[in-house]
Amino acid sequence: MKVLVVGGGGREHAIVMKLSESPLVTGLYCAPGNGGIAKYAECFPVKATDLDGMLELAKKLAVDWVFVAPDDPLVLGMADLMRENGFKVFGPSKAAAIIEGSKVFSKNLMKKYGIPTAKYEVFTDAESAIRYIKEQDTYPTVVKADGLALGKGVIIAQTEQEATDAVRSIMEDKIFGESGSKLVIEEFLTGPEVSVLAFTDGESVAPMISSMDHKRALDGDRGKNTGGMGTVSPNPYYTKEIAEQCMREIFLPTMHAMNGENRTFRGCLYFGLMLTPNGPKVIEYNCRFGDPETQVVLPMLKTDLLDIMEAVENQKLDDLPIEWKSGACACVILASGGYPEKYETGKVISGLNEKGQLADAAVYHAGTKLSATGEFLTAGGRVLGITASAEKLRDALSAAYAAAEQVTFENVHYRRDIGQRALAAKK
Numbered sequence: 487m488k489v490l491v492v493g494g495g496g497r498e499h500a501i502v503m504k505l506s507e508s509p510l511v512t513g514l515y516c517a518p519g520n521g522g523i524a525k526y527a528e529c530f531p532v533k534a535t536d537l538d539g540m541l542e543l544a545k546k547l548a549v550d551w552v553f554v555a556p557d558d559p560l561v562l563g564m565a566d567l568m569r570e571n572g573f574k575v576f577g578p579s580k581a582a583a584i585i586e587g588s589k590v591f592s593k594n595l596m597k598k599y600g601i602p603t604a605k606y607e608v609f610t611d612a613e614s615a616i617r618y619i620k621e622q623d624t625y626p627t628v629v630k631a632d633g634l635a636l637g638k639g640v641i642i643a644q645t646e647q648e649a650t651d652a653v654r655s656i657m658e659d660k661i662f663g664e665s666g667s668k669l670v671i672e673e674f675l676t677g678p679e680v681s682v683l684a685f686t687d688g689e690s691v692a693p694m695i696s697s698m699d700h701k702r703a704l705d706g707d708r709g710k711n712t713g714g715m716g717t718v719s720p721n722p723y724y725t726k727e728i729a730e731q732c733m734r735e736i737f738l739p740t741m742h743a744m745n746g747e748n749r750t751f752r753g754c755l756y757f758g759l760m761l762t763p764n765g766p767k768v769i770e771y772n773c774r775f776g777d778p779e780t781q782v783v784l785p786m787l788k789t790d791l792l793d794i795m796e797a798v799e800n801q802k803l804d805d806l807p808i809e810w811k812s813g814a815c816a817c818v819i820l821a822s823g824g825y826p827e828k829y830e831t832g833k834v835i836s837g838l839n840e841k842g843q844l845a846d847a848a849v850y851h852a853g854t855k856l857s858a859t860g861e862f863l864t865a866g867g868r869v870l871g872i873t874a875s876a877e878k879l880r881d882a883l884s885a886a887y888a889a890a891e892q893v894t895f896e897n898v899h900y901r902r903d904i905g906q907r908a909l910a911a912k913k
């Protein structure tokens with residue numbers, strides 16, 4: 487089987503590395519890919535959002551499979567286009583990807599089907615939103631742009647001023663573009679967060695190992711929200727009892743809800759959950775694998791990923807036993823200093839071997855490129871995800887941090903406390 491993976495970050499590198507283990511895979515391609523992925527798959531400079539360009543590439547390479555990893559091509563309908571052209575696809579249709587593409591859609595879906603989530607209201611004009619904020623007069627409150635906003639469309643406002651500023655910048659200044667023509671204002675929830683990625687074919691749901699992201703830029707969960715500065719799996723807050731409750735109250739109801747709306751979801755559905763004092767609630771859905779969750783989930787997968795893709799596409803997921811390794815996995819993100827705001831790129835990365843790897847850890851490249859002379863250079867905000875596994879989380883973390891110290895580039899920044907909250911939870 488020849489597989490084209492769409493995307494070019496750490497998540498895609500983890501997908502490519504997992505697929506490279508499969509004896510069924512005879513050709514592995516990635517677009518646009520990056521410097522590290524290029525050591526495992528042939529990369530082509532086609533943007534993930536270039537639907538026509540990607541179709542042309544898939545035809546030229548005569549691949550069997552297209553794995554669409556990022557949200558934006560899915561929301562634009564890349565999976566449909568590829569299926570219409572005879573390719574097998576891992577990734578939901580445009581109709582199903584709306585579960586991430588529109589927060590108004592997902593909130594209304596949860597309300598209609600009784601799936602636990604934060605209480606909310608939808609607004610299409612700034613004045614009514616601001617009136618509502620003043621009436622509620624409860625802080626913090628949460629303001630969310632409707633559409634995709636590079637993971638930055640959520641503002642937790644601590645005061646009336648911050649909330650009204652958020653509304654005006656989303657709706658009037660359009661800081662997130664058309665994503666902000668509608669918005670959701672919702673109740674602020676508290677509790678540990680859990681990411682659960684799940685394979686689903688519309689008939690059954692197979693949750694993967696749970697994980698915990700660390701979204702803020704700085705230690706102690708301070709600083710700006712980022713795409714994710716590190717992850718651990720499994721998430722110790724996510725007990726077997728809570729997993730069963732989530733299956734009953736959230737995962738299966740979501741699958742049935744999407745079927746009920748004629749939007750059957752086939753692919754990886756990401757449940758961003760908060761374990762509140764009143765039970766688990768959905769913070770967000772994503773229509774794809776998480777980044778950097780994938781980097782600590784896929785290394786734990788024993789079953790051949792291509793077999794799972796086949797089962798999902800043929801709606802035979804229920805027949806396939808999916809096995810996981812025991813133990814824990816940790817990923818520390820090495821970012822460019824200044825990320826998620828202004829940062830520089832083009833810095834030489836030292837310490838990696840010829841394959842872009844380290845002896846004692848997997849290195850998932852998020853933002854790197856190869857120089858003309860074959861050196862790895864930084865090419866993004868998040869640069870590398872250094873990942874290690876071990877029987878105990880503590881040992882996985884030590885191994886990931888020891889490996890991280892062997893790599894360096896100018897202005898490298900990483901959090902020193904990835905996994906500390908998970909370790910504390912275990913006591």
Ligand code: AMP
Pocket residue numbers: 604628637638639640642672673674675676679701711758769770
């Ligand atoms: P998102 O961009 O949807 O991943 O949201 C970013 C982060 O905002 C989440 O990971 C939560 O930490 C936080 N968040 C979103 N919605 C709420 C909420 N209703 N209550 C508390 N925190 C929230």
Ligand code: GLY
Pocket residue numbers: 637699713714772775776777778779
């Ligand atoms: N790590 C969060 C996400 O992928 O959306």
